[in-house]
Amino acid sequence: MSSLMGAAALMVQSDDAAAATEWAEHFQKNYRLMTDAEKAEARARLERRYSSEYGKKVAVDTTEAQPGVLMGYALNIRKCIGCRRCVHACVEENNQSRGTRPGEKIEWIQVLRMERGEFSKDKMNHGYPEGLGIQVGGNAYTPAGQVLEGQYHYNPEAVPEKDATYMPIACMQCEKPPCVKVCPVRTTYREADGPVVIDYNWCIGCKMCMNACPYWARRFNLTKPVLPKEEMNPVTHYLGNRPRMRGVVEKCHWCLQRTRHDRYPACVEVCPVGARKFGNLLDPESEVSKILERKNVFRLKAELNTFPKFFYFYD
Amino acid sequence: MKKLAIPTMILAFCCGMMTSALAQDSKAAAAQAPAAQPPQETVCFESRKGASEVTKRDLKPGWPNVKCSPKTGAALWYGDPYDGTVPMGKMPGLEKIPEGHAVIKPRTEKLALMPMCGVSCHNGVGPQFSPPTLPKGKKPVPLPTMEAMVPDLKDLQHGRGRIWCMDCHHTTKRNMLVDHFGDPVSFDQPQLLCGKCHGDKLRDWRDGIHGKRIGNFTSTGKKRWFTCTECHNPHNVQDGARNRGFVQLQPEASPQLPRGMKDASHEKLHPIAH
Ligand code: SF4
Ligand code: SF4
Numbered sequence: 001m002s003s004l005m006g007a008a009a010l011m012v013q014s015d016d017a018a019a020a021t022e023w024a025e026h027f028q029k030n031y032r033l034m035t036d037a038e039k040a041e042a043r044a045r046l047e048r049r050y051s052s053e054y055g056k057k058v059a060v061d062t063t064e065a066q067p068g069v070l071m072g073y074a075l076n077i078r079k080c081i082g083c084r085r086c087v088h089a090c091v092e093e094n095n096q097s098r099g100t101r102p103g104e105k106i107e108w109i110q111v112l113r114m115e116r117g118e119f120s121k122d123k124m125n126h127g128y129p130e131g132l133g134i135q136v137g138g139n140a141y142t143p144a145g146q147v148l149e150g151q152y153h154y155n156p157e158a159v160p161e162k163d164a165t166y167m168p169i170a171c172m173q174c175e176k177p178p179c180v181k182v183c184p185v186r187t188t189y190r191e192a193d194g195p196v197v198i199d200y201n202w203c204i205g206c207k208m209c210m211n212a213c214p215y216w217a218r219r220f221n222l223t224k225p226v227l228p229k230e231e232m233n234p235v236t237h238y239l240g241n242r243p244r245m246r247g248v249v250e251k252c253h254w255c256l257q258r259t260r261h262d263r264y265p266a267c268v269e270v271c272p273v274g275a276r277k278f279g280n281l282l283d284p285e286s287e288v289s290k291i292l293e294r295k296n297v298f299r300l301k302a303e304l305n306t307f308p309k310f311f312y313f314y315d
Numbered sequence: 316m317k318k319l320a321i322p323t324m325i326l327a328f329c330c331g332m333m334t335s336a337l338a339q340d341s342k343a344a345a346a347q348a349p350a351a352q353p354p355q356e357t358v359c360f361e362s363r364k365g366a367s368e369v370t371k372r373d374l375k376p377g378w379p380n381v382k383c384s385p386k387t388g389a390a391l392w393y394g395d396p397y398d399g400t401v402p403m404g405k406m407p408g409l410e411k412i413p414e415g416h417a418v419i420k421p422r423t424e425k426l427a428l429m430p431m432c433g434v435s436c437h438n439g440v441g442p443q444f445s446p447p448t449l450p451k452g453k454k455p456v457p458l459p460t461m462e463a464m465v466p467d468l469k470d471l472q473h474g475r476g477r478i479w480c481m482d483c484h485h486t487t488k489r490n491m492l493v494d495h496f497g498d499p500v501s502f503d504q505p506q507l508l509c510g511k512c513h514g515d516k517l518r519d520w521r522d523g524i525h526g527k528r529i530g531n532f533t534s535t536g537k538k539r540w541f542t543c544t545e546c547h548n549p550h551n552v553q554d555g556a557r558n559r560g561f562v563q564l565q566p567e568a569s570p571q572l573p574r575g576m577k578d579a580s581h582e583k584l585h586p587i588a589h
Contacts, residue, residue, distance in 0.1 A: 084567035085389055092392040105571040132451055148474060150568060153579030158563035230377070262531045269393050273561055274363040274527030274541065285411075285534040286522030295524070315519075 021049040030187060031199035031238065042201075043238060052241060054232045061237040065193035065262040070193070071254055071309065072281035072288040073265075074297070075168060078314040079275035082111050082166030086267035086276065093255060093266035094241040095220075095233055098228030106219045109170040109267060113154040116163040139273040171196065171217035171252035172300065172308030178208035188249075194281075194309055195254045197239035200201065205247040214304050218251045232267040254278070257301075282310065337447055359383035359390045362527070362546040364564070366425065374398070379583040387565045396530040397538050402457035404416060408521045416537040418530075421503045422544055428464075429502065433490035475553070483508055483549065 001207040020035040024045055028040065043060050050058035054171075086110045089096060096106040118216075160166065177196050180188055187202035188209055236242040241257035255265035260286045268276040278288030288311070291297065318411035357371040359381065369381050374394055382392035400418035403409075411415060423429055462468050471479070485491040491499035492508045500507045519525035523534075526546065530538040543549070548562075572579065 053506060081561050081564065082390070083387075084569070085384070085566050087570070088384060088567045102574040104337050106569050110570065146483055153571045153572060155579075157564070157565065160561065160563065161568045163473070214583070232375075241370060259532065262533050262536050263396075263408060266392060266530045268532075269529040270389075270391055271500070271527065272389070272564065274546070277523065278532050279523075281536055286532075287528075287534075290522045291524055296520075315489065 016048055018053065023044045025201060027203055030184075030185075032189065038121065039238075046238070046242060047194075050234075050236070053243075054227075054229045054234070056229070056232075056234050057233075058234045058236060058240055060255055061235075061260070063237070064065050065191050066260070068280075069193040070281040071173070071175070071259060072279060072286075072292075073310045074288050074291045075276070075310070076275040076314060077165070077167060077312045079273045080111070080166045080168060080271075081271060081273055082113060082154070082161075082164070084111050085270045085272060086168060089266040089270040090252070092231075093233055095227055095236070095243050096115055096250070097223070097225035097244075098231070099223070099229060101223070102121075103222035103248075104226050106221070106225075106250070108217070110152045112151050112153070112167045112169060112215065113169055114160075115167040116165055129245065132315075133181060133244050137303065158253060167219065167312075169215055169217070169300065170310075171213075172215050172306065173254060174303060174312040175307035175309060176308060178212040180305075182208040182212040184208060189232040191239070191256075193260075195256060195258065195259075196251075197253050198249060198251070200242070200244050200250070201250045203248040205249065207249065211247060214301050214306060215308075217310075218249050220249050221246050228246055241283075320489055324426065341529075353477070357383050359388050361390045362541065363548065363562070364388075366548065367545050367547060368425075368438065369399075386568055389564070389567070393529060400539050401503075406504070406506065406521075411535070412537060417536065418502060418539050419542055420539065420545070422500050422505075422542065433488060465550070467548070472551045472553045473549060502544075503542070504550070509543045509549075514561065 010246065012170075024041075029040055031039070031042075033109055034042065039062050043062050046060045047058055050060065066253075087107050090096070090108050091106075091277075094108065099105060100307075107138075109197050154161075154164075173190075173195050175190075177188075177190060180186075180190060184206060185199075185202050185204055188198045189197060190196050205220065207218075207220055210220060217220060221244055225244055232243065233241060235257055237253075237257035237260065240253050244250050255263075258265060264278055265276075268278045277287045277291060279288035281288060283289060291313050292311065295315065297311045299308045299311060299314045329547075351510045359371065361369060369390060371379050371381055371383055374380050378394050380394050380398040382394075382472050384390070384391045397418055401454050402415055402418050403417040403419045406417070423537045468480075474482070481493075483492055485493040485497075490502070492502060492505060494500050494507055495511055506517060506520065512559040516525050526543075528538040528542040530536065530540075569579075
């Protein structure tokens, strides 16, 4: 062990930032068990590594959860026009892989296209693949109510289309997250201000959480992430949008690098119809609290008792 | 014949200029003077195409004020949410927000002919730009009418025939809107006018439920508020040809298909039998 540490110390002197940090990273603790000094070390290490890798000054923030904040999200399901701007704003902000080969393109938000009028009486008995609404007679091979690829690969000239409703989904930041329960190395956990985060360094890539999540929120880095230098966002958070490595899972974390500093998430800021709302659930004056107080609100798959902090509402 | 043709041509030219300028399209207006703009400027739109354009520029090296979508020309990311904003001004119901924490992007400068509306035509004086458009001779010539300059007016899609121009525009100060008491309201504060009828929407907007705000999310933080006309075209809010409330937009690119799947309708064409 000590000889390994000695080797690591030697490597730190080398000019290659990646090689110098890799050793130290191997001995890094789970983020939640690190002392403040260890966190500062890890942060300095990563900043050095990323700055040399991306050819610009990269900041890795380690700001903790602020007391009195419980983040919440609300989305006006009547307003969304399915333009997918939120999907792409998220990619600009959060340093996802954006290659073209299979598995190299990662997006955290999915916008589902729902056919209107599926609940009409004459369509009640139409099973898959006729319609995508009420499904009857599903079985183990063709489960009822399944979301199909075609539902989020829609590509018309212009949106919103007639007879379509759009429903964006991403991580719901559950209060009782099944993904956290199953993680064998406990590297994904709920932060005190709400978001469920991942310490990418401890992720072993077993994908248990991807299986457990009922909202298809998690993505796996099957390949080495493709992130061009000039597109990389240098403002990062350790538990948020810092560049990931191959073989780890990632997902929406409500732009921790922004929201810990009182800035709206990127998707909220670009939605052209203002369907996306974000705020502090503990503040009765926040927009999300007002929505919960005044509007018709529902949680997706509420019957699973995951208690999402992401709410859908309509006027 | 030749003598007649020249003033007519001038008139036609002016008319064309005014039409495009008043069409609330700063881009089209700018296109009239191509020499003034460098060629490779990236301009993208925020909410309403043709009415909410922003020009991309670097705030510091490698950090733009806005990132634009190469596919649709939409604004995709804000480097500085307060870029180009001014304080909102007095707004009843928002007294709790600290001074300067509510900002807006002024609309007035985007309306190319706005400065002229207050000082010409409606007070009987011809526009101050040269060449003058009011006829010199006795021969009758066509003049650009309000309807020719703002084509939307011919078919006002707002209020289902129960309202007209002067319900929103000030009778004597044509570069201003009007509130319930007949007092002028700035084009930068349309919420003071729209709330006359749309009180429920105004209330939701004030609480951040309707419309859009960017910047700090805490309830007292500094925010850029999007005003009514940044998202809605007041002359065309209830176009029946639209599918749902909003003008249609081109969507951003769709996600990657799963490995081996050629197109998204694969499952429909090749269903697994029950
Ligand atoms: S939505 Fe999925 S990934 Fe997000 S917290 Fe819930 S279970 Fe975990
Ligand atoms: S940006 Fe807004 S309107 Fe567009 S898909 Fe996302 S939520 Fe819907």
